[in-house]
Amino acid sequence: MTGPSAYSALDRLFHRLAFANIGLQLDLSKREDGKSADAIATLEQGRSVYITAMPRAGTTLLLTLLAAHPDFASHTYRQMPVLFAPLTWQAWSRRFATRAKVRERAHGDGLDVSEDSAEAFEEALWRAFWQAHYGERTIALWRAEENHPEFEAFYRRHRAKLILAHNRASAEGRPAHRYLAKNNANIARLDWLTRHDPEALVIVPLRDPFAHIASLMRQDENFMRRHGDDRFAERYMRDLGHFEFGRLHRLFAFPEAPEWQLFTGRHVDYWARYWRAAHTHLAAHRDPRIRLFDYDAFCNDPGPAIERLARNLGIDAGPILPLLKVVRPNPPAPELDVDFALSAELRDLHVTLAASAI
Numbered sequence: 001m002t003g004p005s006a007y008s009a010l011d012r013l014f015h016r017l018a019f020a021n022i023g024l025q026l027d028l029s030k031r032e033d034g035k036s037a038d039a040i041a042t043l044e045q046g047r048s049v050y051i052t053a054m055p056r057a058g059t060t061l062l063l064t065l066l067a068a069h070p071d072f073a074s075h076t077y078r079q080m081p082v083l084f085a086p087l088t089w090q091a092w093s094r095r096f097a098t099r100a101k102v103r104e105r106a107h108g109d110g111l112d113v114s115e116d117s118a119e120a121f122e123e124a125l126w127r128a129f130w131q132a133h134y135g136e137r138t139i140a141l142w143r144a145e146e147n148h149p150e151f152e153a154f155y156r157r158h159r160a161k162l163i164l165a166h167n168r169a170s171a172e173g174r175p176a177h178r179y180l181a182k183n184n185a186n187i188a189r190l191d192w193l194t195r196h197d198p199e200a201l202v203i204v205p206l207r208d209p210f211a212h213i214a215s216l217m218r219q220d221e222n223f224m225r226r227h228g229d230d231r232f233a234e235r236y237m238r239d240l241g242h243f244e245f246g247r248l249h250r251l252f253a254f255p256e257a258p259e260w261q262l263f264t265g266r267h268v269d270y271w272a273r274y275w276r277a278a279h280t281h282l283a284a285h286r287d288p289r290i291r292l293f294d295y296d297a298f299c300n301d302p303g304p305a306i307e308r309l310a311r312n313l314g315i316d317a318g319p320i321l322p323l324l325k326v327v328r329p330n331p332p333a334p335e336l337d338v339d340f341a342l343s344a345e346l347r348d349l350h351v352t353l354a355a356s357a358i
Helices: 008-019 022-035 037-042 059-067 086-096 125-127 149-169 185-190 190-196 211-229 231-239 269-281 296-299 302-313 321-326 340-354
Strands: 049-051 178-182 201-206 290-294
Touching: 008 022, 008 231, 022 037, 022 086, 037 149, 037 185, 049 059, 059 178, 059 290, 059 321, 086 149, 086 302, 149 178, 185 190, 185 269, 190 201, 201 296, 201 302, 201 340, 211 231, 211 269, 211 340, 269 302, 269 340, 290 296, 290 340, 296 302, 302 321
Parallel strands: 049 178, 049 201, 201 290
Antiparallel strands: none
16 A cells, blocks of 8 residues: 555555554554564664655655665555554565555655555654644644653664564565654654664755745645545545645744644745744754755755765665666746745755755
8 A cells, every 4th residue: 555545445444443543553562572572672773864854855755765775674655554563564464465556656746656665654653652742733842851761662662673574574685774764743853863862863855945835835735635635635644643734734833933824824925934943943953963965966966965975874875876867956946925034034044054964
């Protein structure tokens, strides 16, 4: 299964049952913890890599490329909808697993996916344990000092189990030993992640603010239509904790974020102020474990950019280079009707951040 548009009626029923019974999924997770305790304990894990940014910054393309490297294991579509117990679901689903079928993802952005594609599914885990952070209109930022021992233990084991599941599915070749996650919501957890997974690296792609804002607006309109036409698509995104766009839109509560607005009020000024708030928040986090990545430079000359990123991650770029044919040069940034002073702030902020990007 590669998203709601590919779901049959039976798939949709199973999805509803799985996400209506998160407690059961957590019980399954605890049972597989016991069965896999030795494998989890003896697994030698490398540094986790978290890809995050505001949506439409290029995070999915980076995930797709890095997931092709044999060092990394990530969530894939095959783990839906039993996300909390990947080893149990892997064993159960073998009997009815289908061959991977390639199709364009729901965003309509030209990126193809299949059942074996990596995808951003871990937000459902966060939402199950941190429900108080998710308001009706906003999502609160995570503070470094916030502790949740139950989640922290679960998350450590879950990262290990994803690596084990990956290696069991691909018995040949070099086993993976590093967790890879793309989760746009992790931009609200920079403090938390760098404290609670101190060896991890966080990759944040930077995109020209005006091209980025235009893309945010288009995707918001796209998902507003999709949610109106297909209520299951809306439920699917809600279950996964994807609240970026459409009817489900919730703001991350960055300082100076704009007031939440209904879809009809989410115009260019709204997204421009949200972009400014998010990137001002990012600029305040000067940590060597948080690596900014110039997405525009990458699109225009992908080979050298991937080589630099690979060196920063401590991997060989060789397995990724053949995939760069999917990268397209960026078109010129559009002209947007943004207030002159705000426009200058966006440009200056982007230049400042890009100066320290890899």
